[in-house]
Amino acid sequence: MSRMHRNIKPPALRRHNRFRLLFQLLAAAFFNGYVQGFFKGRIFTGKTKLICVPVLNCYACPGALGACPVGAMQAVAGSRHRFSFFVLGTLMLFGTVCGRLLCGFLCPFGMIQDLLYRIPLPKLHVPRRADQLLRYLKYAVLLIFVLLMPVLTADGPLSAGDPWFCKYICPAGTLEGGIPLLLKNESLRQAAGFLFSWKCAVLLAVIIGAVFVSRMFCRYLCPLGAIYALFNRFALYQMHLDRERCTGCGKCDAVCPMALDVRQEITGGECIRCGACKAVCPAKAIGSGMHLPDTGENHADPENT
Amino acid sequence: MNTKQKRALRIGGICLGGICICIGILRGECGVILQKAVKICLECIGI
Numbered sequence: 001m002s003r004m005h006r007n008i009k010p011p012a013l014r015r016h017n018r019f020r021l022l023f024q025l026l027a028a029a030f031f032n033g034y035v036q037g038f039f040k041g042r043i044f045t046g047k048t049k050l051i052c053v054p055v056l057n058c059y060a061c062p063g064a065l066g067a068c069p070v071g072a073m074q075a076v077a078g079s080r081h082r083f084s085f086f087v088l089g090t091l092m093l094f095g096t097v098c099g100r101l102l103c104g105f106l107c108p109f110g111m112i113q114d115l116l117y118r119i120p121l122p123k124l125h126v127p128r129r130a131d132q133l134l135r136y137l138k139y140a141v142l143l144i145f146v147l148l149m150p151v152l153t154a155d156g157p158l159s160a161g162d163p164w165f166c167k168y169i170c171p172a173g174t175l176e177g178g179i180p181l182l183l184k185n186e187s188l189r190q191a192a193g194f195l196f197s198w199k200c201a202v203l204l205a206v207i208i209g210a211v212f213v214s215r216m217f218c219r220y221l222c223p224l225g226a227i228y229a230l231f232n233r234f235a236l237y238q239m240h241l242d243r244e245r246c247t248g249c250g251k252c253d254a255v256c257p258m259a260l261d262v263r264q265e266i267t268g269g270e271c272i273r274c275g276a277c278k279a280v281c282p283a284k285a286i287g288s289g290m291h292l293p294d295t296g297e298n299h300a301d302p303e304n305t
Numbered sequence: 306m307n308t309k310q311k312r313a314l315r316i317g318g319i320c321l322g323g324i325c326i327c328i329g330i331l332r333g334e335c336g337v338i339l340q341k342a343v344k345i346c347l348e349c350i351g352i
Contacts, residue, residue, distance in 0.1 A: 042345075049342035050335045059342040060349040067342040071349060075341035076334050086329025086338070089322045096318030167348035178350035188345075191352045199351035233306060234314040 013255060016279035020104070024111035030065075031055065031108060032176075037062030041184025043177075052087055054094040055107040056224050058170070060177030062184075070146060070170070070223055074163035077150040091227050099235030100228045103218055104272035109172045110218055114257070116210040124212040131259060134220045135270065142223035145169060165223060167195070171203040214257040218272065229269035236290050239266045239273055245285035252277035252286065262286075 009017075031053050034044035043062050053066040069087050076084035094102060103110050117123075126134070145165040154161035166173055178199060182189050209216040218225050241263060252262035255276045260268070262277045266286070278286040306314075329335070 043343070045343040047339070050339040052338070058346075058349050060346040064342075067338050071346060072338045072341070076337050079337045081332055081334055081337065084329060084334050084338075085325040085332065086334040089325025089327075089329060092318050092322030092325060096315055096322060163346075163348050166346065167351075170349065173346070173349035174351055177346065181345065181350055188350070188352065191347075193352070196351035231318065234311040234318070236315060 009255075010280050013276060013279045016275060020274060021111070021114070023105050024108070024114070027055070027106040028057075028108035028111060031057045032061055032063030033065050034063045037064075038180055039184075041181055043181075052090045054090070054098075054102050056109045056170075056172050056222060057107075058166075058173040058177040060173060060181065062177075062180050064176070068172075071163060071166050071173075074146055074150045074166060077147060078154055078161035078163060082151055083147075091224075092231070095228050095231030095235060097236050099232040099237055099273060100225065100269075100271060101235075101237045101273040102228060103222075103225055104274035107218075107224075108176070109222075110215065110272070112175070113210040113215050113217060116207060117214045117257070119211050121211060123214070126213060126259065131219070137220045138222055138226040138229075141165065141169065141221055142226045146223045168198070169202060169221070171199075171206040171217065174199040174203040214259065215272070219258060219270070225272075232269045232271065233267060237273060237288070238291050239271060239275075239278070239286060239288045241266050242285045242287070245283045247283050247285075249282065251280045251282065255280050 037044055041062065043060060044065055046065070048065050049059060049067050051066045052069040052072050053064075054069065056070060057064055057066070057068055059067045059071055069091055073084050073087040076082075076087065145168070149164035150161040152161070153164070174196075178196065182192060182196075206217050206221075213219070243263075246263065248263070253260070256262055257274060257276065258270050258272055260266070260270055265271060266277070273288065275288060278288055
């Protein structure tokens with residue numbers, strides 16, 4: 001059983017988790033503000049849909065006001081353009097400024113996983129070696145399902161390839177788009193077949209996984225997390241550890257939703273900047289914030305001073 | 306990764322991101338994205 005799941009949490013961590021959940025809810029409401037879409041069973045068709053939101057939020061969700069970057073990347077990859085500079089640029093900008101703070105505070109699917117993990121059931125501890133190997137899976141998903149297969153499955157230079165990640169894997173699409181739309185739309189219900197059953201099975205597996213393993217999808221499968229992980233090491237928003245203050249008590253490791261060795265990996269690619277470690281640190285050795293080039297860069301990463 | 310490298314990557318990331326967005330707009334990628342996003346994505350919902 002994981003060290004992470006404890007019934008008694010420090011008040012500071014509970015306060016922090018409440019604040020983060022509020023932030024996540026507001027972000028989810030902001031990205032899915034077309035409320036009548038849920039009642040009418042149709043999607044938003046305004047011009048804002050050409051803008052990519054920086055998180056995994058399906059554009060088939062009835063409330064979605066923007067485009068999902070992963071879906072948009074595959075849509076362009078499957079078109080005559082074959083590669084999307086627009087989506088890459090958007091993700092580079094967000095990644096360089098925020099890194100995986102977006103995963104920790106803004107992603108609606110991350111929020112759903114956080115809530116699932118709160119269900120009071122015994123938690124699974126993934127052995128460290130297996131955990132580290134499985135983390136590479138998301139890069140394979142990004143490369144194969146998002147970047148390569150939409151191009152390789154196109155019949156000719158002008159034909160559209162399938163968005164393989166959306167079609168065969170994405171549980172967010174099933175949860176946010178598929179289920180709400182099928183509930184309200186008879187013709188879509190009749191059209192649903194094996195593929196929908198497959199996607200529901202994937203969603204169920206991810207839901208069950210998220211109940212027992214914290215942020216399972218983010219850790220092992222999310223292609224967007226894989227992209228942001230590349231920027232996390234040098235993003236403007238950083239966590240930092242004051243090694244002189246750190247007593248090595250290990251409380252930070254016990255609450256990390258990504259199961260990181262916080263003292264070693266706080267500036268690495270896998271940290272989602274959720275701030276749980278900062279909230280529980282009794283020595284106040286962990287800090288976070290935007291570190292612009294002339295505002296205390298050395299303080300941001302004591303390893304490099 | 307030292308401080309200078311980080312600074313260079315940050316500036317490079319922001320500049321390159323902006324350039325990529327401009328290239329994407331000039332290539333007409335926004336039209337492809339909008340076209341896909343305003344129709345119900347059948348693949349996304351599993352149909």
